[in-house]
Structures are given as structure tokens and as C-alpha cells.
Amino acid sequence: MDPTPAQPPRAAHDREIETLAEFDEVVSAHGTLSGYRVQAVDLTGRTELLLSVDCAGAVFLGCPMDPEAAARVRAGGALVFPPIPGLPFDPYRGHVYSPGELYARLGEGYEATPDARAYAWFQATKADGDVFASMLRAVHDDSVSDALDELLAGARVVGVMGGHAMARGSLAYAGAARLGRELARAGFTVATGGGPGAMEAANLGAYAAPFGDGMLEDALRLLAKAPSFTPSVTDWARAAFEVRERWPGGGASVAIPTWFYGHEPPNAFAGHIAKYFSNATREDGLLARCTAGVVFLPGAAGTVQEVFDNATPNYYGSRGEPTPMVLVDRAHWTERLPAWPLLASLARERPMESRIALVDRIEEAPAALKRLGG
Structure with missing residues (x-):
């Protein structure tokens, strides 16, 4: 009989390692990487440790590491998804972006930035039907x-x-x-x-x-x-x-x-x-x-789409209680793009009816949001 008491299963986020500091902390505290997901952490400086630590059931997502270490963790029962060279983005990233990251090299012109290069890659691959490129996009978006x-x-x-x-x-x-x-x-x-x-x-x-x-x-x-x-x-x-x-x-x-x-x-x-x-x-x-809640300022097709994308779960209650919706600029939403009459008609006699408002000026929006329960 195993004398070791059973450990409660860790929540998914508790199994994720997204920085080198977290990696060192987990190994130091637990002495194992078994069952962990290591996400976009550069492990080239942790070869000796990887050659000795238990990695059964671990998953390494886009983690640079020494070839010997990669072979060892695979042999120990880990899955290793290596970094993909030549991409202008990291599909396995563990954090959202910062402005400085997307605009790196702005001094050379916007075209040199990671943001512009990722868009160029997207334009070049989105129409060619390459399942590998579409998989990379999906993995990236799920990571984000x-x-x-x-x-x-x-x-x-x-x-x-x-x-x-x-x-x-x-x-x-x-x-x-x-x-x-x-x-x-x-x-x-x-x-x-x-x-x-x-x-x-x-x-x-x-x-x-x-x-x-x-x-x-x-x-x-x-x-x-x-x-x-x-x-x-x-x-x-x-x-x-x-x-x-x-x-x-x-x-x-x-x-x-x-x-x-x-x-x-x-x-x-x-x-x-x-x-x-x-x-x-x-x-x-x-x-x-x-x-x-959401405040909708005047906009065109994209903003209209967002109004009704937000109204739909409020109408059906698919996300629980309706969240406040405040539309700003009465003339815009009743005359130029009359989304408000349709929204008000949808809301009539529904729980969302008390959670929508139309105001004339931006300055009125915070009070309206508060009044609606935001």
C-alpha cells in the first residue's frame, strides 16, 4: 500500500508554468514537472535540471531547450511541441501582448514591427488552405x-x-x-x-x-x-x-x-x-x-454588429443576468443608424429591458451605467 496520501487534483491554471521564475519555483517546491504545462519558457539554461527531474505527463509548448534535454523529457513521458522558426509571433505565448512588444522596431517604420509582420503573414496564409497555418492561428488565439x-x-x-x-x-x-x-x-x-x-x-x-x-x-x-x-x-x-x-x-x-x-x-x-x-x-x-456593461459610442457597421452581438445573450440570458448597455448619441442611434428602436423592441418585457439606456452625450454615460447596475 502506497503510504503517500492522495493529492487533490490541481486546477488547470495551477498546472501552467509561464515564466522561468515559476518553473524554478515549481521544481524547487515539488521536485517534479509531472502533469505540468510549460508554456513558451526558454529552458536552454535548465538542461542539467531537465536531465534529472520527473517529466511524466508534462507538456512543453514552444519551449527552447537543448536537444539532449528535449530527448530526455520525451523519453520520460512528456510531450514536446518545439518552437516554430520563422514565425513573426509565438503561437504558444503565455501572456497577452504589450504595446512595446507589438511595436518593437517602430523606429524602422511600422512595416518592421511584429504587429505589421504578423498581419503580412496572416494575409499570405489565410487564403491558401494550409491546415498547418490555420492550426497555428487557432493555437495562438486559444493561448491569448x-x-x-x-x-x-x-x-x-x-x-x-x-x-x-x-x-x-x-x-x-x-x-x-x-x-x-x-x-x-x-x-x-x-x-x-x-x-x-x-x-x-x-x-x-x-x-x-x-x-x-x-x-x-x-x-x-x-x-x-x-x-x-x-x-x-x-x-x-x-x-x-x-x-x-x-x-x-x-x-x-x-x-x-x-x-x-x-x-x-x-x-x-x-x-x-x-x-x-x-x-x-x-x-x-x-x-x-x-x-x-458596455458603452456604445457612435460607429458604423462594426459597432452595430457589436450592439446586437451583445444584445443576443442578454435577450436569451445565455450568460446569466443581462449586463448594462448604454448607447451614446440619440441622433446617431435613432436616425443615422437606427439601432436603438430595434434594441428597445427586442428588450420589451424581457429582463434586459431595465438594463438598456440611450443618452445624448458621452458625459451622461457613467451615470447611466451606474443606474443600470454596472
């Missing part, structure tokens, strides 16, 4: 979702949705930035679609939240020098990093963009960027994580 779930565990997330055409220097952009700032100061985690325009403005506002009010006004004036990502993504992005360098240590928020819309670069003001290849996975994941 896993990392995003860990990041947002327990957070009160409010989404801010809106079009990419809202220019820096405009009153609407400034209003969206102040909205993001107020939400962040109220203790919410601001989440956006991660692109330019209204999305960037909300992430900028969250970044500005720890500073005095004058910082945001100064940043808005600085950004107005490059009002749009067209014709030059490089100049547009450089202006954002100039703000970050002048006021380091801003507040964190989340951006969830996609290479499907690769002509729209990610904004640099979100501290955490979960970028996807699949737009369907990204859209559903973005809205599902907005647990404290």
Missing part, C-alpha cells in the same frame, strides 16, 4: 484567450465600443477619453476593441486616470499633431509613444483587436493587448468579458 482569462479574473470590466474614424483633436475623441478616465477612476477595467478612434480614446483615458486632469488635456493636444493612422501608421504610433514616454506609469486597461482588420493598427495606450487572428473569436470574447 487563456492569458486574457487569467488577467481579468475578478475584474469589473466595462467595454467601450465605437468606430475607428473618430479623429484625434476632435471634441468626440476628447469626450471618449474623459469617459475612459472616469470609468477607470471609478474602479472599472476599461476594455475596447483595441483600434484607433473611439477605442484609442477610451484606452488613453484609462491611461490618464492616475494623473491630474491637466495631463489628459496636454496629451490630447500632443496627439492632435497626428490625427489619424492614415496616411502614416508610423507617425500616428510615434505620437502615442511620445505621450507614454512623457507620462510613464499610466493606468492599465485592456485592448482586444484583431489582425482580421489589419489595416487598423492597435493603439498603444492599453497596458494589455489581446490580439487575435479570428475576428469571430475576438468579438465574442470581447463582449463576454465585459461583465459590468
Whole structure:
């Protein structure tokens, strides 16, 4: 009879090792890697340890290691998925992206950045039917979702949705930035679609939240020098990093963009960027994580889609209690793109009816969100 008492099974996240420090801690504390998943950790400096530690049932995902060590852990019962050379992204990554990571080498022009190179790879592979490329995209997106779930565990997330055409220097952009700032100061985690325009403005506002009010006004004036990502993504992005360098240590928020819309670069003001290849996975994941509600600023087809993508689970109750939905700009949502009458008709006599609101001005959105239970 085995005298060792049975150990309770570890939760999935408790079995994941995503940094070298975590790797060393697990080996030191438990003396085994059996059953663990080691994700995108460079183990080239841990060869001696890998030659001796128990790895039965372990999985190594994209971990560089010495060939001798790789052979040893395979022989010991581990699965080893080696790094894939030549990719502009890591499909096994253990964390979401940072602005600095996606915009590395911006000094050589946007085309040299990992973000632009990943989009170019996507464009080159998405139409050729290569099952290997589609598998890599799927693995990457699942890894990003896993990392995003860990990041947002327990957070009160409010989404801010809106079009990419809202220019820096405009009153609407400034209003969206102040909205993001107020939400962040109220203790919410601001989440956006991660692109330019209204999305960037909300992430900028969250970044500005720890500073005095004058910082945001100064940043808005600085950004107005490059009002749009067209014709030059490089100049547009450089202006954002100039703000970050002048006021380091801003507040964190989340951006969830996609290479499907690769002509729209990610904004640099979100501290955490979960970028996807699949737009369907990204859209559903973005809205599902907005647990404290969503504010919809004026936008076009993409924003309209987001309104009703969010309305559907609220209508059917498929994610539990309906979450608040606040539409901003009465004329936009009742005349130019009359989504509000349809949304109100869908909500009638449903639990979601008390969780939707239409307001005229951005400044009214936080109070409306609070009134609806956000």
C-alpha cells in the first residue's frame, strides 16, 4: 500500500508554468514537472535540471531547450511541441501582448514591427488552405484567450465600443477619453476593441486616470499633431509613444483587436493587448468579458454588429443576468443608424429591458451605467 496520501487534483491554471521564475519555483517546491504545462519558457539554461527531474505527463509548448534535454523529457513521458522558426509571433505565448512588444522596431517604420509582420503573414496564409497555418492561428488565439482569462479574473470590466474614424483633436475623441478616465477612476477595467478612434480614446483615458486632469488635456493636444493612422501608421504610433514616454506609469486597461482588420493598427495606450487572428473569436470574447456593461459610442457597421452581438445573450440570458448597455448619441442611434428602436423592441418585457439606456452625450454615460447596475 502506497503510504503517500492522495493529492487533490490541481486546477488547470495551477498546472501552467509561464515564466522561468515559476518553473524554478515549481521544481524547487515539488521536485517534479509531472502533469505540468510549460508554456513558451526558454529552458536552454535548465538542461542539467531537465536531465534529472520527473517529466511524466508534462507538456512543453514552444519551449527552447537543448536537444539532449528535449530527448530526455520525451523519453520520460512528456510531450514536446518545439518552437516554430520563422514565425513573426509565438503561437504558444503565455501572456497577452504589450504595446512595446507589438511595436518593437517602430523606429524602422511600422512595416518592421511584429504587429505589421504578423498581419503580412496572416494575409499570405489565410487564403491558401494550409491546415498547418490555420492550426497555428487557432493555437495562438486559444493561448491569448487563456492569458486574457487569467488577467481579468475578478475584474469589473466595462467595454467601450465605437468606430475607428473618430479623429484625434476632435471634441468626440476628447469626450471618449474623459469617459475612459472616469470609468477607470471609478474602479472599472476599461476594455475596447483595441483600434484607433473611439477605442484609442477610451484606452488613453484609462491611461490618464492616475494623473491630474491637466495631463489628459496636454496629451490630447500632443496627439492632435497626428490625427489619424492614415496616411502614416508610423507617425500616428510615434505620437502615442511620445505621450507614454512623457507620462510613464499610466493606468492599465485592456485592448482586444484583431489582425482580421489589419489595416487598423492597435493603439498603444492599453497596458494589455489581446490580439487575435479570428475576428469571430475576438468579438465574442470581447463582449463576454465585459461583465459590468458596455458603452456604445457612435460607429458604423462594426459597432452595430457589436450592439446586437451583445444584445443576443442578454435577450436569451445565455450568460446569466443581462449586463448594462448604454448607447451614446440619440441622433446617431435613432436616425443615422437606427439601432436603438430595434434594441428597445427586442428588450420589451424581457429582463434586459431595465438594463438598456440611450443618452445624448458621452458625459451622461457613467451615470447611466451606474443606474443600470454596472
